[in-house]
Amino acid sequence: MRGVKAGFFIAALFAAGAAQARVPLAEVKPINDGLTAVAIADHIRIKCDDISARLVVAWRYIGQLEDQAKAMGYTDDEIEHFVTDKKEKKRVAALAADYIRAHNADPKDPATLCALGRAEIAAGSSIGQLLREN
Numbered sequence: 001m002r003g004v005k006a007g008f009f010i011a012a013l014f015a016a017g018a019a020q021a022r023v024p025l026a027e028v029k030p031i032n033d034g035l036t037a038v039a040i041a042d043h044i045r046i047k048c049d050d051i052s053a054r055l056v057v058a059w060r061y062i063g064q065l066e067d068q069a070k071a072m073g074y075t076d077d078e079i080e081h082f083v084t085d086k087k088e089k090k091r092v093a094a095l096a097a098d099y100i101r102a103h104n105a106d107p108k109d110p111a112t113l114c115a116l117g118r119a120e121i122a123a124g125s126s127i128g129q130l131l132r133e134n
Helices: 002-021 029-047 053-072 074-086 086-102 111-124
Strands: 051-053 130-131
Touching: 002 130, 029 051, 029 053, 029 086, 029 130, 051 111, 053 074, 074 086, 086 111
Parallel strands: none
Antiparallel strands: 051 130
């Protein structure tokens, strides 16, 4: 009986350690990269009249990101807080703007955003998969 109790205690310690070791969602690369891709695609489709969102694909992609976060042990409340937090939204928007600039486009210039959107679509990137030409 003592061995069983010790086993449960050790398992509980490992579980507690794993829960404490979890990093903020902003530091989880696949989640962060996914949300940044969504933000970039959204910015392109808003500014470029020739490109629109593939909404069903986008909602599925967002759902996959949410499922991935849940599989990592994040709760619905943690996920909701992360995606609605104003500081996080600004941070992701800044990452999106940095990506746009790094790809020779201007976040305020529809012509360069359309060119970037077409390039992402042609490349089949995670951003391009969320967009389509009208």
